[in-house]
Amino acid sequence: MADDLERLVRRLHRRRIALRLTYRYLAGRPLSGRDGYPWRTRGAGRLAGWQRQAVRLGMPTAAGVAVVMPEQTLTAASALAVAAAWRGRQRLVRRRFHREYIAPTLAAIIPPLGLQTGVQLHVDPSLGNLTPRLAKPLSPAEEAARLFYGERIEPVLRWLPERVQRAAWAAQRRARPVTSRLEVFRRPGEELGPRIEVLIDTPYLTREQRQLVSSIIGSKIPVSDLVESWHQIGPRVRARWTVRKRPPAKVGHDQVLAHFPKLPDWEFYIGQGAGDVPVVISLREDSPHIAVSAGSGAGKSVLAELIAVQVLARGGRVTILDRKGSHRWALGQPGVDYCTRPEQMHDAILRKAALADERNTLALHEDEDWDPGPRDLVICEELNATIGQLANYWAEVRGKGDPKRSPAIAALADLLFMGRSAKVNVLAIAQMLTARAIGGPEARENFGIRCLARYTANNWKMLVPEASMPRASRTLGRWQVVIGGQATEVQVAYLTTAQARALATSPADLDKPLTSDVPGDGDMMTLRDAVDAGVLPWSYEAAKKRMQRRAGKVPAPRGNRGNADLYARADLAEWAGSKP
CATH class of the missing domain: 3.40.50.300 (P-loop containing nucleotide triphosphate hydrolases)
Structure with missing residues (x-):
């Protein structure tokens, strides 16, 4: 009787262990039963729970599908391989970007501030030409491969996303009469755009420290023409460098x-x-x-x-x-x-x-x-x-x-x-x-x-x-x-x-064209203008005396500029050629 009871306990214990292992396997938890590995975030040198779960469930599923549908599996595997290669390339670029800009800048900022940790740096790769600076010269083989990809493969890959984007734009245009009325309920948000941002776990930085951080950012990250702002309210200091707003494209x-x-x-x-x-x-x-x-x-x-x-x-x-x-x-x-x-x-x-x-x-x-x-x-x-x-x-x-x-x-x-x-x-x-x-x-x-x-x-x-x-x-x-x-x-x-x-000739009426009594666009001049331009062959004083004596065919004023009368160039030229 005792032996039967002991065998039953062992059987139940083994079944309990099997259920626990099955649960841990399907849930993405460590099979050893140790805690401390969160499901959402990664542990030190280990996968996150959801990543481990995806691997454990995905591999048997993929193997079963491959047996049942070998041709479709090969197509899917090819697509996954292309996506994995693309993501791997993106990851390599991010790693190079971090190694070239983020890590050296943090290493330069932290020691002078007297902080061991607590400094976060965000740099948008779209700023300036930061990412192109990391590109290495291409070999002839790489240039040929890129040319082949751009001419043969990329148009095929971009065909569907472009059609989807165009459809989304068409839907937005159709919905514009309705969505435009709903914009009055939208609260304006802070449009940051591409930026450099530093978060420092300290409540205050002196002016010299802020200047030091700004100098380090300007030296280590080669981007110019940015607007700098500091925010020191609260438990952390935040510095931000944003793209400067541009003037309008046309002024007239x-x-x-x-x-x-x-x-x-x-x-x-x-x-x-x-x-x-x-x-x-x-x-x-x-x-x-x-x-x-x-x-x-x-x-x-x-x-x-x-x-x-x-x-x-x-x-x-x-x-x-x-x-x-x-x-x-x-x-x-x-x-x-x-x-x-x-x-x-x-x-x-x-x-x-x-x-x-x-x-x-x-x-x-x-x-x-x-x-x-x-x-x-x-x-x-x-x-x-x-x-x-x-x-x-x-x-x-x-x-x-x-x-x-x-x-x-x-x-x-x-x-x-x-x-x-x-x-x-x-x-x-x-x-x-x-x-x-x-x-x-x-x-x-x-x-x-x-x-x-x-x-x-x-x-x-x-x-x-x-x-x-x-x-x-x-x-x-x-x-x-x-x-x-x-x-x-x-x-x-x-x-x-x-x-x-028109602006130079008619200062009193700037927004209107020249009036019809002006004989020509730009033909109006004062007496001194006519002497300086050589229209009148006399000096200014001699011309004034001739006009006072009414010598010759004296022209009539057509307007005035300040206290000086304006005359038509043709009338002045006729006066200069007439006999007293």
């Missing part, structure tokens, strides 16, 4: 009309910045002169035109030194002295230097806030070539006893040093504004406003070494305006020729 006539009339005489609207914020430069507060450096076709003349028409609209004058004819909008424009030949440029610069010297002399005997008169803007196009042409011209005409250096080049340097109080400003344009192109490094330091586009690292370091260099944009009209070592990304406003001429 409407934005100029909206912002320009509100500005004082010394401020100029040039375009929109990040967040669609207007960008304004000041020739009184920021700098009296502007340097423009960009590659060919970047829009240098567009930027110069935008500033010039604002000067003209306020009653000022513009002198353009332009050998190649980039400013056709200014031909015949009142208040514009367009110089295309070296002798014209030479004389024009000497006149402006004399004007600045005269105004500065008068300013000595006037109050501190004395206004010397309308603003004069000198636009020097392609300065690298213009300086050489002025030097060659002077070498040809220089007489015995004349100085070797061109007086025009010396006068241009004088304008850069004394133009602020005289309201004579220089806008220098060059593909690379070297010290030699502007007359020396001292003269170049007078440009407090520096605009760059399509720049190289060499050009940036030469012109604005004090500012950190953002990545050059390929968007047409996208500029970096550097003032006081701070670079601001700007989409410069674009004006057509008709819009520019």
Whole structure:
């Protein structure tokens, strides 16, 4: 009887062990019965419970299916092999990314902060060109394999996902009338996008520690033009670097009309910045002169035109030194002295230097806030070539006893040093504004406003070494305006020729075209404009006396600019040819 009872107990014990082993096998738990291996997360060097469960149940199932359906199993196995290879490649890339960026950066951050652990770093691979930096050069065999994959395999693999995506987009468009009304109930969330984020298990970091962390991030992770923010409320410190918001892709006539009339005489609207914020430069507060450096076709003349028409609209004058004819909008424009030949440029610069010297002399005997008169803007196009042409011209005409250096080049340097109080400003344009192109490094330091586009690292370091260099944009009209070592990304406003001429000629009515009583677009000029442009053969004082005596066929005024009357160019030319 006792033996039967003992055999029954052993049998029940064995059955209990078998049930436990079966449960542990199916549940993904260790067969030894040891605890401490969670089902969701992985243990130290071991699989998670769900992974172990998938292996234990999947392998017998796959074996049974392979016996029953060998052909379908082979197809499925091929698909799984492709997916496994793809996932393995992704995992290798992530491991290389972690080894190249994450691990070294953490190793550099943790010791200076005095922390053993408790620092988490997240870096989005989509930032900049971080992932392409890890790519190694391909061998000819690898290039051939990638070409074959791209031409033969990838189109087949992407056919179904693309169709599904297009169907989803079509469904979204169909549902838009309904979903658009539901957007009023959606709470705005924080759209982070690609970012670098550091979480530090400490409640506070000093300013020096924050600067150290920021310096390490900038040195170890080669991504520029990010916005840095710190959050120290709570038990942990969080630092985040996000992608800077970009200006709008296009800015035009409407934005100029909206912002320009509100500005004082010394401020100029040039375009929109990040967040669609207007960008304004000041020739009184920021700098009296502007340097423009960009590659060919970047829009240098567009930027110069935008500033010039604002000067003209306020009653000022513009002198353009332009050998190649980039400013056709200014031909015949009142208040514009367009110089295309070296002798014209030479004389024009000497006149402006004399004007600045005269105004500065008068300013000595006037109050501190004395206004010397309308603003004069000198636009020097392609300065690298213009300086050489002025030097060659002077070498040809220089007489015995004349100085070797061109007086025009010396006068241009004088304008850069004394133009602020005289309201004579220089806008220098060059593909690379070297010290030699502007007359020396001292003269170049007078440009407090520096605009760059399509720049190289060499050009940036030469012109604005004090500012950190953002990545050059390929968007047409996208500029970096550097003032006081701070670079601001700007989409410069674009004006057509008709819009520019209308804005420069009709400042009182900016949003309307020229009126019909104007004989031609840009043919209106004051008496002084006519003398300077050579339309009248007399001096300004002689022309005024002739008009007062009504000598000849005196033209009738067609309008006014400030206190000065405007006359038609054709009427002035007829008056100059008539006999008293």
